[in-house]
Amino acid sequence: MPTAFRQVFVLCLCACLLQSLAGQFNHLITSFAITLDFAGLLIAFAALRLPFRPALIVALFTGLWVDAYDPVSFGRHAFLYGLAVCLIHQLRDRLPREETFVCVVTALFTNLALCVLAGFLDLGALPDAGDGALRLLADLVASQLATALIGPWFIALQLRSLQLARAEPVSALRRYA
């Protein structure tokens, strides 16, 4: 089986796992009226470490997985995640992208960008934009804290899973050596 295929398969599985865990956690905390979103974390590792095409496929699959439950037009998250992968891919050569810290910070910025974009697109649809914005801000703060907390674990999980599948991404240092 080609390495790229194994990389896509493993990272899609990891993304599905995180989505399911996040869904279960959100299910448990609904009475607090707070929702956690790990969109940035779902794609940051793939965008920083994989070649472009596998990273894009991971982002599109993850987006469609998210879209399956959400009452938005099917493909919306896939497109947004794909766009985020394109942007990160453009910037990644200027970053020490194999560092876990960089991956977590990228996830945080991606989360922020996606939240702001969703706010711009949909805030007018809420009956009370003020309360809606307050809720979005609370969700964003909680999501960023949670992303920073579980980010290192999830990145390690992806890396170890790729190693287990013998599909570890090529190191940037090795590539330019």
Add this chain to the structure above:
Amino acid sequence: MPRRFDQARPFFTLGLVLLVWLILPGVLKRFARLSFYELKAPVDLAASYVGDLQDFWSQKTRTNNELIVAARDLAAVNASYEFRMRDDARLRTEISRLEELLRLPSYGEFRSEPARVVRRDFNAWWQRIIVRKGSNHGILVGSPVVYSGGLAGRVVEVHATTSVVELISSPGLRLAAVFDGDDRPVSFQGGVNPPLRPAQGVLEFVPLDLFATSAAPRSLVTSGLGGIFPPGLIVGQVVQLEPSTDGLFKTGRVLIDERLGRITEVTVLVPIDPSVVNAPGEAAP
């Protein structure tokens, strides 16, 4: 390859994917969505069943004395419900008699289908739950859903073993309601979901002679207009009313029961006549 194109290539590829996606027939997209949904559903269903198993084993740790006390309490509740059921049957007969006497159209009949909540999905944009019953159990799109606190919402998607319910706290749900003890319809819309507080709804087109404050709240119930939601189901408590900008009506806030935030069990009211729920939604006045 020129460096400028090399830099733009990711965006070009994404644009190409987007173009292909846009020209893809709707049937294929719908098929893909359903496939992804059915792929994802077993994960949540499994988690729900595991949760039930955990509950079962935690109940097994209870002592016999605790079970005896619980059974005694349950017997008292059952006796109370039996009395109410008899009263309910008497009232139904009375309603039928009056409908015949006054030649009024009768309200739709419903079949109750209890269902456990598999997943609650509450965020600023939508408030939905997934329940563990679907088309295999005869659930219909548009069926009203109730819980111990009153009206929970409406079924918006039905799949093989699960259904998606849009809650009354969701901005997408509007319905015609009335103040308890008043027969003039007002428009209710969910969607005010502040953090760390119970969900609220927005009320519009309230007659000027109606009053409610947080100190003296008034109950809001379904009106029965439109035929989808049966009349008299509790929607929430009106805690604020103020004149609207045009001065013709009042607008207000409705506090929705906080039990909706930890809902675990609902009852889907499946209409006996499916044509009742064929309409896309209950018309607001």
